[in-house]
Amino acid sequence: MSAHPVRAGQGFAVGDPLHQQLTVQLGERSYPILIGAGLLDRADLIDTLLPARKVAVVTNTVVSPLYFPQLRRSLGDREVVEVVLPDGEVHKTLPGISRVLDVLVANRLGRDGLVVALGGGVVGDMAGFAAACYQRGIDFAQVPTTLLAQVDSSVGGKTGVNHPGGKNLIGAFHQPIAVLADTRTLDTLPDRELRAGLAEVIKYGLIGDEPFFAWLEQHAEALLARDPEALAHAIRRSCDTKAAIVARDEFEQGDRALLNLGHTFGHAIETATGYSSWLHGEAVGAGMLMAATLSQHAGLMDAASVQRIKALLLRVGLPLDARAEVTREAAVAAMRIDKKVKAGKLRFILMRGIGRSFVTSDYPEDALDATLAGFFS
Amino acid sequence: MSAHPVRAGQGFAVGDPLHQQLTVQLGERSYPILIGAGLLDRADLIDTLLPARKVAVVTNTVVSPLYFPQLRRSLGDREVVEVVLPDGEVHKTLPGISRVLDVLVANRLGRDGLVVALGGGVVGDMAGFAAACYQRGIDFAQVPTTLLAQVDSSVGGKTGVNHPGGKNLIGAFHQPIAVLADTRTLDTLPDRELRAGLAEVIKYGLIGDEPFFAWLEQHAEALLARDPEALAHAIRRSCDTKAAIVARDEFEQGDRALLNLGHTFGHAIETATGYSSWLHGEAVGAGMLMAATLSQHAGLMDAASVQRIKALLLRVGLPLDARAEVTREAAVAAMRIDKKVKAGKLRFILMRGIGRSFVTSDYPEDALDATLAGFFS
Structure with a gap:
């Protein structure tokens, strides 16, 4: 140690x-x-x-x-x-x-x-x-x-x-x-795993780095083509953000929860599908779009930003629809045992815009219901 | 937390x-x-x-x-x-x-x-x-x-x-x-478990508190009779020592190892007997006498102090002989995987006298052999 x-x-x-x-x-x-x-x-x-x-x-x-x-x-x-x-x-x-x-x-x-x-x-x-x-x-x-x-x-x-x-x-x-x-x-990384990794890279842009998100929009094809310089930059910038957040809050008493953007929804997909059909990064990618959609339903973020996020996730080739595999009931059951539950209320990372994420348990229940209805059967 | x-x-x-x-x-x-x-x-x-x-x-x-x-x-x-x-x-x-x-x-x-x-x-x-x-x-x-x-x-x-x-x-x-x-x-504690607990109480005297060891010599019968005041004093004094050592060295980088007095030998007894026939405190009691004996063989402590320790352990009713159940070979094998191994050499807590324990990997191998020969078959 x-x-x-x-x-x-x-x-x-x-x-x-x-x-x-x-x-x-x-x-x-x-x-x-x-x-x-x-x-x-x-x-x-x-x-x-x-x-x-x-x-x-x-x-x-x-x-x-x-x-x-x-x-x-x-x-x-x-x-x-x-x-x-x-x-x-x-x-x-x-x-x-x-x-x-x-x-x-x-x-x-x-x-x-x-x-x-x-x-x-x-x-x-x-x-x-x-x-x-x-x-x-x-x-x-x-x-x-x-x-x-x-x-x-x-x-x-x-x-x-x-x-x-x-x-x-x-x-x-x-x-x-x-x-x-x-x-x-x-x-030697399979394409599917490269795409799943890019979901986590995009996460850092969404959390607090709009210029990096814009850079990713410009370099999505270079990253998918495994351009070494683009990859090294994306990894470095991602690690910079992660290291800074971990240094501020090692044990997730506060800010570190931002790194869970998309993870409450994502874990629900993984748990409900038995950790077998979705890769973790894929589930997080879909989960980030759900977090953006919940932010929109809660009146926090405009539709254009949600579309911009969706467009980048689609260009990277990530699956965004769990309806074929996960019911709303199964997703809710999985989310309730997720570690992000505090005093009985689910906490989410929501967005006021790209690069403006925050932790909250304060959202309208019907906004959550509408979000779940759009992504689960 | x-x-x-x-x-x-x-x-x-x-x-x-x-x-x-x-x-x-x-x-x-x-x-x-x-x-x-x-x-x-x-x-x-x-x-x-x-x-x-x-x-x-x-x-x-x-x-x-x-x-x-x-x-x-x-x-x-x-x-x-x-x-x-x-x-x-x-x-x-x-x-x-x-x-x-x-x-x-x-x-x-x-x-x-x-x-x-x-x-x-x-x-x-x-x-x-x-x-x-x-x-x-x-x-x-x-x-x-x-x-x-x-x-x-x-x-x-x-x-x-x-x-x-x-x-x-x-x-x-x-x-x-x-x-x-x-x-x-x-x-409601069975007598045997009370005696096993007293082994750990005696440990605090041996580590660094000769006056407490002397108090235990005077109050052994009161403790065995479960005199409430004697028990409260023994627990308080034990916790005082333990709390002070833990505060100095939470993660056992140094001083905390003193609390393992008797434990390397004791763990060997427990492991070799499948954690079934010896209680932990009993094994530590016998282990402390082995540590004292090794200290004597290494020329660190006089025979009279070893006898004083043995006499108190016997008055408390602790078993001190593992020969019927544990061979030297089994004991050595168990000690080698014990956490106290550092750079291939076994560390022990030895004594320069009652209340004068210290951590060391520096002892003659033949002193260890002689100790093992006296307690294992």
């Missing part, structure tokens, strides 16, 4: 558009985020940032053959154990954590050991929660290999698993000691 | 030997410890200290019929769910936590809900860990009903469960918002 700042001369050159570096400012729990093409081959950086001598790399069946050999090489003469999870959100469960812990115990990882998450959001959430629970908390590092993980889930220390009764209901706040985002890993 | 100091006029009169009050000083996570006869009936205090409107009381099959009705009455018009665990350390497992979490989800406990642990160390560790994991951490309070829990496990925020590979290998640091120790609950 120690901080490992990047030493002078070990980081990236300033002004290199493909290599970015920032810090999440959390006092003694501060840690660096490195964003760069080819990071997995940088044994020099990895040696500095991950000094532990014994490492458990948690990954999954899809990512392991693609990137574990590279990471293993860069870990040099460390003792390395690989833990390969099945792929998919459906496996993000407490029994899944139990199996990871069994491997850590069987390999006698000590308190000075390190858990590395190599993969997307599911791998990061599970590896982080296992590290949080093992011996009451050991170090872990994030090596995210999906766009969604690089811009969102690998940063900020939220870890955990789903419960049949709700998304991420079981977990811990446990900050990584470093985040290493190798943008080259996005080369 | 908020602090709830006792309001003026709501606490106990100063100088009342049967009612004691202190605070664990942890900044915004500070909390009160109340020690008193009849606390479970003090609806006024419970109302102030546990303001949540929805409460899950975690208890077990033995404690529930004895004390749940009383606590339930004092919780007044709150919405209360009871979670009844099977009795015993053997049930302190991750699947056990999963069942507690299922109940919290099924009853839709919110982030503003409260988990109350009503019982001994196992109940406290499990309820606390469930509260730490549920929605990434909600409030919990300790209502310990065994001597061991009142003097040790309910204070300090260590929560967790055992793994087949080792004791307390899975868990979290999660401080309670209050500790309410009703000394009347000790009236």
Whole structure:
């Protein structure tokens, strides 16, 4: 649980558009985020940032053959154990954590050991929660290999698993000691996952950065074509926003809830469909449009802004309609157990405009009903 | 995760030997410890200290019929769910936590809900860990009903469960918002558990309080006879030491390890016997004598002090010989996965004398071998 700042001369050159570096400012729990093409081959950086001598790399069946050999090489003469999870959100469960812990115990990882998450959001959430629970908390590092993980889930220390009764209901706040985002890993990312990741990128524009939203409108095609410079910029700008919000409110007592824009609706879709047919980013994309629509029904935002949001989500290729799969009843039941319930009333992140989001439990019930009616059957 | 100091006029009169009050000083996570006869009936205090409107009381099959009705009455018009665990350390497992979490989800406990642990160390560790994991951490309070829990496990925020590979290998640091120790609950405590609790009381004398050790030598019979004033004094003095150490070192980076006196040996006994035949306090009692013996073999402490420790443990009626059940090989295997291993070398709490304990990895291997040979087969 120690901080490992990047030493002078070990980081990236300033002004290199493909290599970015920032810090999440959390006092003694501060840690660096490195964003760069080819990071997995940088044994020099990895040696500095991950000094532990014994490492458990948690990954999954899809990512392991693609990137574990590279990471293993860069870990040099460390003792390395690989833990390969099945792929998919459906496996993000407490029994899944139990199996990871069994491997850590069987390999006698000590308190000075390190858990590395190599993969997307599911791998990061599970590896982080296992590290949080093992011996009451050991170090872990994030090596995210999906766009969604690089811009969102690998940063900020939220870890955990789903419960049949709700998304991420079981977990811990446990900050990584470093985040290493190798943008080259996005080369092998399926199109559908790239689009899902872009939903979270768009989220940062909607929360508080209208100029970034406008930049995304101009660069949507470049991002979909995986232009390296556009991707590096989008990831950097997203991480900047996320790091600033997390630094202000690590434990989600206030502002951090803004990062849940679209998530109450999105979690309802995921829970009601058993975490199987919608990707998390897809559900958040549809959820953000629902939040915009609720904002419009509540008289907070004009129709033109809602249309602008919808247009960008559609250009990115995100699904926006859950009517075929989710009833209003199922969605409401799932939302009621969501963590955003306070004193019995659902809290939402609503918008007064693009880049002007805020947290509230104050909205007309009929505006919520009208929103649910438009998106669920 | 908020602090709830006792309001003026709501606490106990100063100088009342049967009612004691202190605070664990942890900044915004500070909390009160109340020690008193009849606390479970003090609806006024419970109302102030546990303001949540929805409460899950975690208890077990033995404690529930004895004390749940009383606590339930004092919780007044709150919405209360009871979670009844099977009795015993053997049930302190991750699947056990999963069942507690299922109940919290099924009853839709919110982030503003409260988990109350009503019982001994196992109940406290499990309820606390469930509260730490549920929605990434909600409030919990300790209502310990065994001597061991009142003097040790309910204070300090260590929560967790055992793994087949080792004791307390899975868990979290999660401080309670209050500790309410009703000394009347000790009236129904089996003799064997009272003796096991006294082992942890003796520990505080050995760590850093020789005068308290001498007081215990003078009052052993009064404590075994459950003299209320002697018990209240022993609990208060134990909590004073524990609270001070926890305040200095919440996350066990240094001094807090002193509280593990006897625990590396003790955990080995518990692990090697499957957490079934030795109570935790009994194992710690034998473990403290092993630590003293190792200190003697290492030339740190004289034989007379070791004999004084052994004499008090025997007067209290604690078992001190694991030869019938544990081999040296099994003990060593269990100790190697214990959390106290650092850089491959076992750390122990050793003594330069009674009340003069310290943490070290520096001891002759043959002194350890000789100690193990004397206590294991």
